[in-house]
Amino acid sequence: MKTLAELQGEFLAAVWRGDTRLEAALTRSPTQTAAQRLAVYRSSVLGSMIGAMADAYPVIQALTGETFFAATVGRYMAGHPSTSPDLHVYGAGFAQFLSRFEPARDLPYLPDIARLEWAWHRAFHAADQSPQDLSQLAALSPAQQASLRLRLAPGLVVIRSVYPILEIWQANRSEPGRAAAISLDQGGVQLIVSRPGTAPEVHAVDAQTAQFLDRAAAGATLGELAATCPEATAGLAGLVQRAWIIGFKANESKPTSGPA
Amino acid sequence: MRPRQEATAETLAGVGLGLRAPHYQDILDNRPEVDWFEALTDNYLSDGGPALRVLDAIRGHYPISLHGVGLSLGSCDPLNQDYLDRLSRAIARFEPVAVSEHLCFTSAGGHYSHELLPLPYTEDCVRHVAARIRAVQDRLGRRLLIENVSSYVSFQDSQLSEAQFLAAVLDEADCDLLLDLNNLYVSACNHDFEVESYLDALPAQRIRQIHLAGYTDRGDHLLDSHGEPVHPPVWSLYATVVQRYGAIPSLIEWDTDIPALPTLLEEADKARYIQQRAA
Numbered sequence: 001m002k003t004l005a006e007l008q009g010e011f012l013a014a015v016w017r018g019d020t021r022l023e024a025a026l027t028r029s030p031t032q033t034a035a036q037r038l039a040v041y042r043s044s045v046l047g048s049m050i051g052a053m054a055d056a057y058p059v060i061q062a063l064t065g066e067t068f069f070a071a072t073v074g075r076y077m078a079g080h081p082s083t084s085p086d087l088h089v090y091g092a093g094f095a096q097f098l099s100r101f102e103p104a105r106d107l108p109y110l111p112d113i114a115r116l117e118w119a120w121h122r123a124f125h126a127a128d129q130s131p132q133d134l135s136q137l138a139a140l141s142p143a144q145q146a147s148l149r150l151r152l153a154p155g156l157v158v159i160r161s162v163y164p165i166l167e168i169w170q171a172n173r174s175e176p177g178r179a180a181a182i183s184l185d186q187g188g189v190q191l192i193v194s195r196p197g198t199a200p201e202v203h204a205v206d207a208q209t210a211q212f213l214d215r216a217a218a219g220a221t222l223g224e225l226a227a228t229c230p231e232a233t234a235g236l237a238g239l240v241q242r243a244w245i246i247g248f249k250a251n252e253s254k255p256t257s258g259p260a
Numbered sequence: 261m262r263p264r265q266e267a268t269a270e271t272l273a274g275v276g277l278g279l280r281a282p283h284y285q286d287i288l289d290n291r292p293e294v295d296w297f298e299a300l301t302d303n304y305l306s307d308g309g310p311a312l313r314v315l316d317a318i319r320g321h322y323p324i325s326l327h328g329v330g331l332s333l334g335s336c337d338p339l340n341q342d343y344l345d346r347l348s349r350a351i352a353r354f355e356p357v358a359v360s361e362h363l364c365f366t367s368a369g370g371h372y373s374h375e376l377l378p379l380p381y382t383e384d385c386v387r388h389v390a391a392r393i394r395a396v397q398d399r400l401g402r403r404l405l406i407e408n409v410s411s412y413v414s415f416q417d418s419q420l421s422e423a424q425f426l427a428a429v430l431d432e433a434d435c436d437l438l439l440d441l442n443n444l445y446v447s448a449c450n451h452d453f454e455v456e457s458y459l460d461a462l463p464a465q466r467i468r469q470i471h472l473a474g475y476t477d478r479g480d481h482l483l484d485s486h487g488e489p490v491h492p493p494v495w496s497l498y499a500t501v502v503q504r505y506g507a508i509p510s511l512i513e514w515d516t517d518i519p520a521l522p523t524l525l526e527e528a529d530k531a532r533y534i535q536q537r538a539a
Contacts, residue, residue, distance in 0.1 A: 001417055004385060005336035008368035008377075015373050027414045031480045040412040040481065045375045052374075081371040085330030085343050088306060090374075128308035154307070198310045 014038050015045045017078055046070075049077055052087045056121040057094060060114055062172040063107060072101065088125050092118065109163035109184065116169055116202065119157035119193035123200035126155025132247030134240065144250070146223030150216040151247035153194045158210050158217075162188040166204055196243035203242070208232045213244060222248075272296055272325065272357050272469060272509035275528045275535070279324075280514070284314050286521045291321055294528065296357060298511050301328035304354070305346040315354060325358040325469075325511075326350060327438075331396060332372075333406070334365035334379040334389045344399055351400060358469060360405035360438045361396075363389065363429060378411035381418035381425035390432035397435060405436045405468055410443035410475075410484035414451055422447065423461035430466050437462065439508075440471035441501065445494050446482040455497060464505055472498060472531060473513040487516035490527060499534050507535040 002010075002025060013019035015038070023034040053073045054061050061069040076097050082090045095114035104110050132151065140148075159165075166189050167182050190210035192203050205213075212225055212232035226233040239245045274295030279287075281303075286292070297318055304315055304326075318324070330343055351359060364376040379385050397404055408426055420428065430437055439462070448455045472495075474488030490498075490512070502508070512527045 003336075004380070004382075004388060005368070007380060007415070007417070008334075008336055008365055011365075011377050012368040012371055012373055015375055015377070016371070025415055025417065027416050027418075034413070036480070037413045040483065041375055041377065045373055048374050082374060083370060083372065085332065085340055085366070085372055085374075086302065086305065087374055125306035125309045128312075195309070198313075 011041075015041045016081065018042060046074065046077075048087070049073060049082075049090070053091050053094070056088075056091045057114060057117045059117055059169050059172045060094075060098075060110065063110065063113065063168075064104065068103075072098075072104070075101070088121070091121075094118065109161065109165055109168060112159070112161035112163055112165045113169055115159055116161075116165055116191060116193065119155075119159060120200045120202065123155040123157070123193050123195040126153075126195055129153050129196065129243060129246050131243065134248070137248065146221060146226070148222045148248045148250055149219055150222070150225075150245050151249055152213065152217050153196065153244055153246050155200075156192065156194040156213070156217070156244055158213050159191045159193065160188065160210060161191075164189060166191055166202065169202070192242075192244060194242075194244055206232075209235070209239070213239070216245070272323065274507075274509060275531045276325065276509065276511040277524050277528060278327075278511060278513040278515070279315075279318065280518050281311070282518050283521045283524075284318075288314075288317055290521075292521060292525055294322060294525070295509075296323040296325060296511075298325045298327050298513075299354070299356075301326040301347065301350060301359075302330045304350050305330075305343070312353070319354050323357045324354050325360065326354065326356040327407075328359070328361045329374075329376065330366065330372075331361045332366040333361055333363065333392050333396070334385070335367045335392075336365075336388070337367050337370060339392060339395060339399075340367075344396065348400060351402070358405055358438075359400065359402060360407055360469065362407045362409050363426065364409045376409045378409060378413065378415075379425075380415035381420040381422060383419065383428075386420075386425060386428040386432060390429050393429070393433035393435050397433070403435055404433075405438040406430065406433070407438040407440050407471065408443050408447075410440075410446040410450075410482075412450055412481060421453065421458075421461070422451075423458040427461050427463055430463055435466075436468040437466045438469045438471060439467050439501070440473070441497050442471065442473040442475055442486075442490065442494050442513075443484060445491075445497055446475050446484045449482045459501065459504070467501075467505055467508055470498070470501065470508050470510040471513055472510060472527070473515075485516055486513050489523075490530070495530065495534065498531065499538065502534055502538040507539060510535070 010022040014022045026034040050070050050073045080093055095111045098104055098114050099111040163184055164182060164186050190205050190207055192205055208229050209232045212229040276296035276298055277294050279297040279299045299315055304312055362376050364378060366373050472490045473486045474490055476483040476485040510531050512524055514524055
């Protein structure tokens with residue numbers, strides 16, 4: 001007799017990747033084999049995971065077609081178990097997986113679109129923003145101001161691509177299929193994904209603004225930012241206006257890592 | 261307008277509907293006559309976002325119950341503390357009238373299937389899952405309602421019937437039962453057991469809520485699809501249960517091919533009619 005943990009491990013392996021060990025532990029049925037009965041679960045799990053991935057990656061699905069997308073999710077699942085009860089966090093590694101996925105190599109921009117979609121998906125579920133009162137800032141001396149670090153909006157992500165992914169993404173959210181008319185040679189783009197209100201927003205920015213937000217996320221002080229990204233720093237009020245910067249923090253140790 | 265049977269902060273009453281995103285706007289705009297809405301817990305555990313605000317708004321007009329799929333009560337993995345923290349926060353925020361979960365496992369070895377997988381019906385497993393339910397109830401400071409799941413396999417190791425297993429868990433965990441009559445009917449057909457003796461084995465005083473939904477007939481098995489109206493045999497089972505135990509608070513679930521809200525309201529009216537006829 002197997003332990004409960006062994007049975008459960010075999011059940012997981014059966015529904016996730018079609019493992020057959022559990023069959024021997026199941027009762028016989030006059031109408032269905034053990035394999036057929038397990039296939040009911042396997043098919044339900046595949047359906048849930050494909051559905052969850054399609055929710056997160058609707059443009060990848062539009063670009064590749066439902067059949068290709070479903071098969072791709074099946075391949076992704078084989079190397080990526082779900083490690084959280086939260087279905088909304090499954091699929092974080094899809095962009096990296098697509099970058100090495102041979103059958104998708106004709107669509108070289110696919111991994112970058114996936115990164116954009118994942119950022120949008122995570123921004124949707126990110127913490128609500130609580131902007132800080134910035135009026136106190138004026139009372140600080142220039143030296144105090146230079147030592148401040150910036151608080152970025154929860155869920156804000158900077159994305160860079162050598163492809164016109166914003167156009168491809170927009171076209172396939174509204175009119176799937178239009179991407180064929182977009183020239184891949186028109187150059188790349190830097191995008192900011194965040195959720196200032198109810199819905200996530202995606203905006204294209206210049207390279208220095210993207211760099212500014214990356215460095216701010218990594219814990220650079222306002223003084224350091226002014227030295228390396230002077231134009232973006234001069235435009236700080238605009239970034240606050242966009243709700244990409246939602247506050248300041250003084251005299252804190254540098255965080256070990258910024259947002260992904 | 262017919263007076264509504266009031267569900268209060270302490271108790272559910274009448275007939276509720278499973279809350280689904282396609283109906284958010286209709287509910288907020290038109291405030292349909294529904295006794296309570298059951299929110300799928302796992303959709304409201306994120307750090308923030310629009311779904312939480314919608315549920316705040318709906319909570320302003322209706323009692324809410326929280327129905328979860330992620331606790332993995334039967335698993336051999338440690339209880340997921342992050343999930344419990346998030347569940348605690350959701351309970352504090354939405355003040356649900358009831359909190360329910362499934363008698364199943366969803367995870368093993370730290371990996372999640374996102375599927376309600378059945379347990380072997382053994383005495384060991386009763387003790388295992390009952391201890392975990394007690395731990396969750398202690399952690400949350402409230403009683404859970406535990407739902408019977410539909411299933412497509414059974415284990416050679418099982419020593420108890422499903423009903424005996426369920427009754428033993430309820431007793432040992434001291435929790436309540438959310439009796440899903442669609443799941444019961446689906447499992448009874450798939451495993452060829454008698455519904456009547458199943459009901460006989462259940463502790464009547466612990467049946468605190470009923471779920472009703474539609475299955476799909478796949479020929480060699482019934483699939484718990486939640487994608488069709490409640491089928492006649494399940495309505496008939498419902499009438500039996502209501503006659504036997506009274507108008508237990510009852511809820512309509514619909515999860516795939518979700519129709520417009522009026523279709524669900526019609527299903528709820530059928531349940532109300534059966535409740536009133538039995539009264």
